[in-house]
Amino acid sequence: MKSPFPARLSDASFSGRLHDARTATVIGRLLGAAVAVCFVTGLISHVWQHPPAFLANALPSRPAWGYRVSQGLHVACGIAAVPLLLAKLWTVYPRLFARPVVRSARHALERLSVAVLVASALFELLSGLLNTAQWYPWPFSFVPVHYAVGWLLVGAMVLHLAVKAPEIAAHWRRRSAGTLSLPDEDATDRRSLLRALGAAVGAVTVTTVGQSFTPLGRLDLLAPRHPGHGPQGLPVNRTAARAGVDAQAVRDWRLRIEGPRPYELTLRELRALPQHEVTLPIACVEGWSKAARWTGVRVRDLLDRAGAPPGARIRITSLERHGAYRVSEMAHTYARDPLTLLALRLNGEVLSFDHGFPARVIAPNRPGVLQTKWVGRLEVL
Structure with a gap:
């Protein structure tokens, strides 16, 4: 039986729209910002729970609301990163089928950084979401593994940014050029995609952030905890x-x-x-x-x-x-x-x-x- 898939896949094999570098760059910088906030606030959380010896007797007790804001941001940005990551993967997935697999040493570094970046990002978001529900369907301890993979994610992201710096700079402010770029008349499609993505990020944020930001507690529909439910x-x-x-x-x-x-x-x-x-x-x-x-x-x-x-x-x-x-x-x-x-x-x-x-x-x-x-x-x- 003849395979339904072509023997060689190229950029032209994908007829879907918006698989272009400009769209990937716009979504990527939003995702990068969310990951950066998650990493910094996650580092704060880990240090406060497991302070290193040189900080064991020096952690500040003020502001009184400091940990509340930091951890609330950590979880809120992690949840917001889910639709951003899915959109980013959808935008760039044709590149995963590019041939040849490795064209040069630089290209090999790029592919390696992408593999580690995608795997660690998926792990961090999935394990973090399950932690909010206190469900741990794995044999390892969540805290040290989540912390270690967070460093792996950031390292892979830095490597990826270094390798892709010329392309990112080229598409940071102007329209993409190349086989998958959109013609000018299709710029409306990109704006529609970004509006829909913004709506998705806003929806998951508004319906979960109320577990920490109590003024939005009535909209806390998807979070596993409601701040007002419990004894006393x-x-x-x-x-x-x-x-x-x-x-x-x-x-x-x-x-x-x-x-x-x-x-x-x-x-x-x-x-x-x-x-x-x-x-x-x-x-x-x-x-x-x-x-x-x-x-x-x-x-x-x-x-x-x-x-x-x-x-x-x-x-x-x-x-x-x-x-x-x-x-x-x-x-x-x-x-x-x-x-x-x-x-x-x-x-x-x-x-x-x-x-x-x-x-x-x-x-x-x-x-x-x-x-x-x-x-x-x-x-x-």
């Missing part, structure tokens, strides 16, 4: 049942503070200490966030009573039985910030089990996974 008006990622914390686990609960002058407090004694109220957001790596009113004891007051030196970090240990963030550390910039509380109440109510009863940490400019719930011990390092 706040979403929960990890429930008490999942963490293995129940009434029996906190029946004889006492807070242990380890330091030069160690001591313990019962819940009644903790409630008898001066209480402070702050309004701070919970900002999770999945992209959702919401501000709430928290009431409790300032962590710095607890540390002063234990004789902690001003520059000391602290280690926070949860009652939960297992989990990657069961134990976290806090820089002195957070521990000494007057907004950092060992919270006992949320929005005027006693903490529910799912929100960390009997006590949890709440601090400004800090990832949600490090706002430790079910706190059992504070240790001065």
